[in-house]
Amino acid sequence: MGSPENGSKKMWDELVRMVNDQFDTPQFRRLLSISFSRERAQQYSIQMAYYVKNRRDCWGYVQGAAPLDVKRLIWNHEQDELIGNKSEGKDDHITLAVKEGAVLGLGAEAFDTTPVLDGGMTCFYSWLHIAQRPWLEAIASSAILEMRNSSELIQGGSLSKRIGEIFARDLGIPLKKQINNAEHVVMDVEHAHMLYQVAQKHATTEAARKAILRGAKESLMIDRVYRGHLAEMLETLP
């Protein structure tokens, strides 16, 4: 039997492999092969705002169930997401999504009046379900989505980076003007390491490491379903 340190390293390598494999799945390939018209980009942007809100729901539940030291890490994480950083002139991530929408020609009201995608709602409830499971599974299910969005970990670039590049290619909007995508390209590199930090302290047994892998695996499965629904929606639009 290996040491806990070896166990953590092995688990981390497995998580990194899983998030890279995500981009080779049919759902991700389908989404990333779509040409984005302005209307498609607008709808994608609106649905991603719902996704961001669901992340806030899930992280709240994870914070509730986690030990005190992990609660603090999550609280800090949620500052960027929920509040922003006034001293650095950074908006919260919902505001960023709405501002990015303006670049695509969307008014703020479009984010309130456009309904959430049926498949999106279904996936959001699934993620909420995992977020209320034992805390190691729960935190893994939320943190893995940020690992999947870290260009430091994903060969070929994270999802936000790849979508940003498609917007630039198809719509001529440079990444720096896509303020929400651009922010996530940077922030999720930082946020992706939270799970490793937590695992080093708390995942000291094989059972704990299995719990993390289980939460991560199920979340990535829902993520594939969600991206598949997004692709399907986009394909129905001109």
Add this chain to the structure above:
Amino acid sequence: MSIVNELTATLDKMVNDQFESPEFKHLLSVPLTLERGRFYVVQSALYTSNRRDCWGYVQGSAPLEVKRVIWQHESDELVNDPRANMDHYTLTVKQGEVVGLKPEDFEKAELPPMVRACFYAWHHIAIRNHWLTAYASSHMLERRNNGKIVKGGGMSYRIGKKFENELGINLKKMISLDVHVVADMDHSENISEIFHRYVKTPEDRDLVLKGAEECMAIDRAYRGALGYYMERIE
């Protein structure tokens, strides 16, 4: 009278009535010894942790702007309260030094069965209800600690006075109790403002009342449990 004014008047009556309940009267009448005081302080730290759990769950289900209010609230509790320059759990552990407790006494502390049942019950309300119910439940414990609302002083104040009168420890030295005498006035007022924004119909009001009533019932059970266990300490 508006629906919210009527609601807050009801909530104020409920938190005042807590102190007339047999459980509260019993707890506040159990004579303090140093050992009983230590038990109470350790249990307070566990109670604080349970509050952090519940507010996290409430944050999970609440609308975005309410999440932000809770996040700010948790800044004092979880990260740093500028009144004390530390978070509230650390504050409770630090307070323990006054009654001879060490940090390891908190680390190895166990939840007595009746207390555990109460904590799980609070979790249940926070996780399994409409957000207004969950929110009201967590809010009521701070309202019940607000000396501007509770005649005769909130719970922290009264317990602090017991330590002062029965163990000769000045309330100012009971730093966690002392901070909460003030902090929960601010917290319960900030949090209470949300009712003005979100309670518009009798259905909304009933959701709040459900959380408040159930929380107060658990609070009575919890205080009754503390009184029971403290009385058994020589």
